[in-house]
Amino acid sequence: MKTMVERQSIIHMYRVCGYSKRRISRELHVSRHTVDNILSEYESAIRTDNPEEALSDLLTIQPRYDSSRRRPRRLTQEIKDKIGFCLKKNAVKIATGLRKQRMLKKDIHQFLLSQGYTISYATVCSYIKNIESYKEKKKSEAFIRLFYEPGCIAEFDWGEVLLFIDGVKTKFYLAVFTFGHSNGRYAYLFRHQNTLAFMESHRNFFRDIHGVPAMMVYDNMRVAVKSFVGGDKKPTEALMKMSGFYCFEYRFCNVRAGWEKGHVERSVEYVRRKAFCLTDHFGDIHSAQEHLNRVCMQVNNEQGSLSTAEKTSRLEADLSSLKPFPGNLGCFEVYEYIVDKWSTISMKNVHYSVPD
Template identity: 45%
Template sequence: MSAKIQLSFGVRQYAIADGCTRKTVRKYLREFDRETGPSPTEREVDDYLLTRPKYDSSGRVRRVVTDDVRRRIDGFIDRNRENVAAGLHKQQMRKLDMWRCLQDDGVRIAYSTVCQYVRALEAAPKSQEKPAKAYIRQDYEPGFRCEFDWGVLTLWISGVRTRLHMAVFTLDHSNMRKAYLFSREDTLALMEAHRNCYRELGGTPRVMAYDNMRTAVKKFLGRDREHTDALLRMEVHYCFTPHFCNPRSGWEKGKVERSVEYIRRRAFSFEVRFDSLDAAQTHLAAVCDRLNTEASNMSAEEKRLRIKADLAALRPLDHGDIGCFEQRLYRVGKYSTITVDGVHYS
């Protein structure tokens, strides 16, 4: 508009040339006259044109974040505080989960708008900046590698607060996730989780990635590990090779590390009360099935094709399901009973 100021154009010609409305043209012309005067010098014109525009946002009102939306988001934040007070700090809704709940209920709101509103309510101090680290994303062939990890969560089962353990499997090629709930994190739960997962998948991967959990590692032998009897049985039965991460190196199986937090948050950040453990498992399975169809770091169609390729490349279950049991040797006590995990059996 600066070049046309020197010409005797009308407001309509300015608006057509700049692609704006006549009201906008009049506003800028009045502002120019007010700042430079009736006879501006060339220097004054240049100074005015180099000045950054200023906008008064003090009078703006929220058009999308209505009172109803604010109440709903405040309710999500209150639920997070209740979970933290109950010791469920890992089962809080993130801003993305709040936005998804609003979208599911038909509220048309941008994710950035939810973030701005929640950040305005948060009073937590910013954490100190840490030096950045570089990690290389790995890619695997279909059906080659699967990662496993445990997660802990708390639910109310039939009104009783119950601490549960969640076994999570993630196929590296497609990021397909499966999860199962158990009351304990022991050898039998480990075997049953693998049996249930392989039964659902219809096959087994070539490599299983673990951390150094006590149910899989009996003891360290230098840089090697001595496998537990249960893991050796699963290796022989399902024909996979275990791979153990280095201590305190969770990024070596980063897909499942992220999956534990992601599944726990998506499934149990809002729903925490169930009539039975089976009902909680049914809810968890439905959430996993939904996540396996959603777009993530890939489109939904690409994920579907990758999952199909993963399942087709798995090793078939030639020997069926493994028997989930432990064989132990006990001595009969003076009361003619044996003691298993603190319980006496005749």
Template identity: 45%
Template sequence: MAVFTSAYGNYRFAWLFTKQTTECFQEAHALFFDHVKGVYQTMVYDNMRVAVKKFAGTGKEPTEGLLKLSLYYGFQFRFCNIHSGNEKGHVERSVEVVRRKAFAFRDTFETLEEANQYLLETCTKRNQKPQMDHQNQSANELMEQERDGLLPALPMFDAARVLYCRVDKYATVAVDQNRYSVPDHLVGKQVMVKVYSTQILCFHEGKRFAEHARLTGCHEWRLDLSHYIETLKKKPGALAGSTALHQASKKIKNIYETYYTKHERDFVHLLQYMQDDVSLTEVECSIEELRAIHPNHVTTDKIKVLCAKNREIAIPTAALSKNECEIADQAKEHLRMYDELFYAHIQETKEVTA
């Protein structure tokens, strides 16, 4: 848990990460400065590994990650002396307070994002509470006083560790002892990998080819089924027991298990079609139409025909210009007026007849 505390107003901000790495350290700063809409002129750090590269006599050499942050945001920094808790007492106290107030009553969450949202709400409530040591002013009120002394806000720092990896024979790249898939036509080539705290982005020749949620364990694999289409065209029989299919989305697996068991080659062609031309939602709609007739009608060729037909129907309506839409609305209004007149004429005729 990264915790920031202002020395004057005791304003607190905290964020959870799965690791204590440089990219997490940098992202924590980017989130904090974006949150307070400014940059503090001086940052004070404990002697943590991601901030101090090595000790040189009585001095300390900062890490490259800290130097990049300092150069980008323009702040100065200094480190606390060893075994001098009095120099950072309010920060260590804040860690204890935030942890206790946030997680003493709830410590289980579905996702890290949910936990961070809960933690942010807890900090917001604490920052609204009056402080006796500051004449009952809240941290929010004191932050407004501090704001004049902050450096201007900047776009968020791109907190990513950049690696250059060669794609192995399994069409994966290794990052921190975990493997992530890339399209199989990149086997043997070098790709640039940007490692963020929660995701992995892979680039080749300036184009992004893959995106994965970052794994938090060790020796784990994250495979995208669409990255192995060319390989599966040559070896469709390998699809059924593949790890890539096992890790595919539930919707993709349901389509395969319901309609394409023992028809792997057609399923690979469907994957290619979804990758190049249509979305999964369009394919699902077409499958529902075919299934309503008979489950045996669900084939890749018929799905392609239905998707093309549905797009032809949708295009004319979507292609109407603003003027054409106004004309259509006016025509509908005229028809409504004619309907009212016609209805009124019928009513008058009935009254005269009576």
């Protein structure tokens, strides 16, 4: 569609300059048919009973398509009902504190495809955006993809997830590991985000991959950084113990610079959504962990886009380039306590009796 200025230019060159239609098309780099249509409207306007008013309307009214009769061909009422069902389920999750586990537009599109419907992702996005209750403002962000050698680096981060265990809503912490080369993901559920969970998650990760990456990357989490000394960061005893036992180097991100470990920063959200956006009720934590393991295996084997092309071979390259696995590290902490006059010790504000 030509703009109002382009329409005026065509009519001016034809009426004032006396150019032919072919020359106007060549000068303005527009189609000959477009010039014919606009000049045909002009000639029809000057032949009316009131040519001045018709010509004024032609030159001043912004041209537009008549899209009032257009209707989506693939977006049937049945598909709208399915999308509405997903959005209602998202509203329930948001109301119950499960906002991070709601279905995104891409998940709704995949859900429709799995149900046998043929519809494009753009159509789903356009329909959802037209629902006022589902509009959200998003900030534009830019990311630069970094490339690493196989087995060179792995990133670690924590995330939170709310699950229903035997009907009771329970908060868990998600320990997520991501390879920098292949973007292979591994995740583990814990009830606490403490030092013991930090050590056990690494033990489970190294045991499952049967090796150790050359370097681990962390942000400024308390279980990894003990204190800040000027611009330097002092690691915790647990991190130094694991580094010495498994023989890996470690690196900390700068403050408020999560993009420095961008693989795992997105992996926490991705794994949590893939694993628990549809299924969040389990009998116990063991069944939840088994479900999480299956989802991670599916994610690591998925192929179908440019970002996941050759993912399996890249993950195999990562696993074959790891350092040898030295064995399982003992996950425990040693503390000394003073027995009070009631023959108890106070550990994290909880009193425990001691034998005589």
